[in-house]
Amino acid sequence: MNIEFAERMNHVQKSFIREILKITENPDVISFAGGLPNPDSFPIKAIQQASEKVLADYGSSVLQYSSTEGYLPLREYIAERYYQRFGLSVEADEILITSGSQQALDLIGKILLNKGDQVVLERPGYLGAIQAFSIFEPEFQSVALNDDGIDLNQLADTLKVHNPKLFYTLPNFHNPSGVTYSAENREKIAERLKQHQTILIEDDPYSELRFIGEDLPPIKKFLGDQSIMLGSFSKIVAPAMRLGWICAQGELMEKLIIAKQAADLHTNYYSQRIVHQFLTDNDLENHIEKIRQMYKQKRESMVAMIEKYFPKEIKSTQPEGGMFLWVTLPEGMSSLELFDLAAKENVAFVPGDPFYVNGENVNTLRLNYTNSSEAMIEEGIKRLAKVIKQMLNHVR
Amino acid sequence: MNIEFAERMNHVQKSFIREILKITENPDVISFAGGLPNPDSFPIKAIQQASEKVLADYGSSVLQYSSTEGYLPLREYIAERYYQRFGLSVEADEILITSGSQQALDLIGKILLNKGDQVVLERPGYLGAIQAFSIFEPEFQSVALNDDGIDLNQLADTLKVHNPKLFYTLPNFHNPSGVTYSAENREKIAERLKQHQTILIEDDPYSELRFIGEDLPPIKKFLGDQSIMLGSFSKIVAPAMRLGWICAQGELMEKLIIAKQAADLHTNYYSQRIVHQFLTDNDLENHIEKIRQMYKQKRESMVAMIEKYFPKEIKSTQPEGGMFLWVTLPEGMSSLELFDLAAKENVAFVPGDPFYVNGENVNTLRLNYTNSSEAMIEEGIKRLAKVIKQMLNHVR
Incomplete structure (x- = not known):
């Protein structure tokens, strides 16, 4: 049977992030890719x-x-x-x-x-x-x-x-x-x-x-x-x-x-x-305060690890809340390429590309910090730093 | 502010049935209008x-x-x-x-x-x-x-x-x-x-x-x-x-x-x-069998009451399952008009009109039997019969 779908379906793509999440199903992979709240925060x-x-x-x-x-x-x-x-x-x-x-x-x-x-x-x-x-x-x-x-x-x-x-x-x-x-x-x-x-x-x-x-x-x-x-x-x-x-x-x-x-x-x-x-x-304020403390610690840990391991050329945001921080690589460096290299080192993130309606091959990426332990944050950022340095050396 | 809505919203109406359900919020009203399963069937x-x-x-x-x-x-x-x-x-x-x-x-x-x-x-x-x-x-x-x-x-x-x-x-x-x-x-x-x-x-x-x-x-x-x-x-x-x-x-x-x-x-x-x-x-088969028995009894009760109270000119379906039966009034009689009269007698149903994409002022109506007790079915059908007879006499 030849099915003629509605034209509106030509404009929407399957989520890129969903495809990435498949890679992160491997338990050896440290994932900063998802947008998941920490399950320890669920009451x-x-x-x-x-x-x-x-x-x-x-x-x-x-x-x-x-x-x-x-x-x-x-x-x-x-x-x-x-x-x-x-x-x-x-x-x-x-x-x-x-x-x-x-x-x-x-x-x-x-x-x-x-x-x-x-x-x-x-x-x-x-x-x-x-x-x-x-x-x-x-x-x-x-x-x-x-x-x-x-x-x-x-x-x-x-x-x-x-x-x-x-x-x-x-x-x-x-x-x-x-x-x-x-x-x-x-x-x-x-x-x-x-x-x-x-x-x-x-x-x-x-x-x-x-x-x-x-x-x-x-x-x-x-x-x-x-x-x-x-x-x-x-x-x-x-x-x-x-x-x-x-x-x-x-x-x-x-x-x-x-x-x-x-x-x-x-x-x-x-x-x-x-x-x-x-x-x-229940006291919602009290419940949320616990989540805030949990996420604050994780965010501080990720910011500290980025400071410690990433080359100085790499910029990143320091969010006052929420679940994500945003990394900008040097001009001309592709986060999609970085993603492929990082996957081999068992660490994942979301390349910036799907967040731009026209952009292609951008140099930005998203890191989630809420769903990893501090030990995983350190190890994951270390792995990522290693791959970034490889790419930087290659570019130079 | 002058809001320009999408054209597609011109084609859809708020559910007629929802409007009817407002009438049935009055506890004196016996309602055969909704399409609700009987809450006694919930596990x-x-x-x-x-x-x-x-x-x-x-x-x-x-x-x-x-x-x-x-x-x-x-x-x-x-x-x-x-x-x-x-x-x-x-x-x-x-x-x-x-x-x-x-x-x-x-x-x-x-x-x-x-x-x-x-x-x-x-x-x-x-x-x-x-x-x-x-x-x-x-x-x-x-x-x-x-x-x-x-x-x-x-x-x-x-x-x-x-x-x-x-x-x-x-x-x-x-x-x-x-x-x-x-x-x-x-x-x-x-x-x-x-x-x-x-x-x-x-x-x-x-x-x-x-x-x-x-x-x-x-x-x-x-x-x-x-x-x-x-x-x-x-x-x-x-x-x-x-x-x-x-x-x-x-x-x-x-x-x-x-x-x-x-x-x-x-x-x-x-x-x-x-x-x-x-x-x-749980044994789903066993659970469903209880619902079937409950609905069978209510359906039989409604069919029997229609037989007993409705004038012979009125036709209705005898479903083998499900939740509804369908009543056809004599040609030319409006179920919307009947609805207004019935509301005054505290009994409600859904006039056929919203079920036809082009139809207006049809002579059909839907009755739900799953959500009323047998006593309510008898009383409701009695009230409905009274109004139908009034309308029939008026037409003659």
């Missing part, structure tokens, strides 16, 4: 208690079909936490529970993007967003990321020239670069966007994982309804639950609910109830 | 045990990110059950776990439908499929359902004239009509389709709920890779879990996995593990 016992309790106390009602919008007390909790953390006033009706924040990207693309619409991404940009939006056949524009956030001049030009429908950002502990947008950068982005009809997508899976410095306000604080915020329980409770959310207003929320219903009726309700029970019976 | 204790066990035995691994395709032993279980029930040889690699079978419809539409592509539906057709496919802007053709399945002559004509990309069917205890396709009808559909490039979508959420007669082979048995089958644990375990699957081969499966990854990375893994543990530790 196993508390989840077990919550699972038991919701069934004991609420019986079959937690196993039945439920509303598309999601469990109201969970949405109230999320709205209330936005107020506590940022003084952001959000109603529960402005929260839609999604099957992870990846689904949020799919729903947003679905309701907003016509073929050829302009979408602005950061350069480098989050791979999951590139994948999700690609299906709806937009044209991507990318704007450089600096150490303190987006390049504002480039952003202003891009907004003027391309009149984009969406601008997708990940302002806290950016994936892949680890960059955090400064407070000033956030305010200026809002100022620029207010002069256009561009909707901001403010993806925020990591901001609770800040181990240095203080929380910064979301851009939504300055931009109001023109920003859609995304959140997730994957990094602070457990990713297997696939629980994320969208915070949006008015007609945007109406259309999102329609799209959500057509996509999967509603998000797993048993898990919504379990996570809500977990949040009710 | 609460066994789910509780399974939830506890997977965490106790497998720890944090059941809370981590997992593979897009789904948990391999669960996919093996599903493949093995196809073989046991129908002698259908399917590999685990040909099963993709989805967030309910509603998501299967979204993914299939996404990978196959270009704007204007032809999609064949049954008349009446399943509302969830109409909603999911609508987003991808196809043109719908509908083919009449007879008592023994699809109208084969109409199907042949439609295939010839429109060269459709998809033909979506629900051959067992059809939603909304309760019709089951005969074995002969299934074979003939396969014969017809083999002469075309049309892919069959064989949706099968209900076939395990057969309480009269014997299992019939899926059309895939005669049609092979040209059929995509959909299944679900919603009606035999619990809908809150949002666990369904797609059975497809070759390039279709490859594209579905890419679309699934972009849509939500993977289905809730904790729930996949819980349901697999439940299936391992």
Whole structure:
């Protein structure tokens, strides 16, 4: 049979990272490639208690079909936490529970993007967003990321020239670069966007994982309804639950609910109830603080090992939170080539290439530090340093 | 702000049924409107045990990110059950776990439908499929359902004239009509389709709920890779879990996995593990047999009450399984009008209208019998009979 697939499928590739993860299945490989939270951070016992309790106390009602919008007390909790953390006033009706924040990207693309619409991404940009939006056949524009956030001049030009429908950002502990947008950068982005009809997508899976410095306000604080915020329980409770959310207003929320219903009726309700029970019976702040301490130590260890073993020509970011740091090799050196050599030394990372919508053979790469022990971090960075030095000598 | 939504959103409406369900929130209303399994059928204790066990035995691994395709032993279980029930040889690699079978419809539409592509539906057709496919802007053709399945002559004509990309069917205890396709009808559909490039979508959420007669082979048995089958644990375990699957081969499966990854990375893994543990530790056959007995009694009660109270002009189907029966009022009588009158008598159902892609003001309606007690069935049918008689007298 000759199957004619939809044209939109020509625009999306199988995740490069998934292919890399196959290499990392070899137990001898030390992997800085994945984006996995550390399993030691999962509250196993508390989840077990919550699972038991919701069934004991609420019986079959937690196993039945439920509303598309999601469990109201969970949405109230999320709205209330936005107020506590940022003084952001959000109603529960402005929260839609999604099957992870990846689904949020799919729903947003679905309701907003016509073929050829302009979408602005950061350069480098989050791979999951590139994948999700690609299906709806937009044209991507990318704007450089600096150490303190987006390049504002480039952003202003891009907004003027391309009149984009969406601008997708990940302002806290950016994936892949680890960059955090400064407070000033956030305010200026809002100022620029207010002069256009561009909707901001403010993806925020990591901001609770800040181990240095203080929380910064979301851009939504300055931009109001023109920003859609995304959140997730994957990094602070457990990713297997696939629980994320969208915070949006008015007609945007109406259309999102329609799209959500057509996509999967509603998000797993048993898990919504379990996570809500977990949040009710446990001190979330205390739980997150433990994760922060764990990740801080790992990040410090990786930064120290890079300092110790890497040649001085190699630059890397020093994230204030989150899960990744970003390495820049000398100009002209290919991280894809480095990847192949590193694989032979049993160490893996993600080459920068898939994070650029047009880039090829870039000299950047992403390292994850959350899912390795300190001993593995030292050994892995040592191996990587060895390969980098080989390549440098070869280039010279 | 003036938001320009994607054109595809002009084609999909908020579910009519959801609007109806709001009326049924009034506790005085007897509702035959929803499509809910009976909560007494949910294996609460066994789910509780399974939830506890997977965490106790497998720890944090059941809370981590997992593979897009789904948990391999669960996919093996599903493949093995196809073989046991129908002698259908399917590999685990040909099963993709989805967030309910509603998501299967979204993914299939996404990978196959270009704007204007032809999609064949049954008349009446399943509302969830109409909603999911609508987003991808196809043109719908509908083919009449007879008592023994699809109208084969109409199907042949439609295939010839429109060269459709998809033909979506629900051959067992059809939603909304309760019709089951005969074995002969299934074979003939396969014969017809083999002469075309049309892919069959064989949706099968209900076939395990057969309480009269014997299992019939899926059309895939005669049609092979040209059929995509959909299944679900919603009606035999619990809908809150949002666990369904797609059975497809070759390039279709490859594209579905890419679309699934972009849509939500993977289905809730904790729930996949819980349901697999439940299936391992319990006798599923025994569990399903209890549901069948429960639904058989309710179906018999509703058929008997219709016989007792409804005027003889009213026709209704007598399903051999599943959750619904289908009522046809005399020609010219509007089920929407009946709905409004019935609401005043505190009884609800789903008027036929949303099940027709073009139909307006039809004389058919859907009744659900699985989620009411026998006393409620008697009282509800009595109230409905009263209103029908009023309308009939008015017409005369």
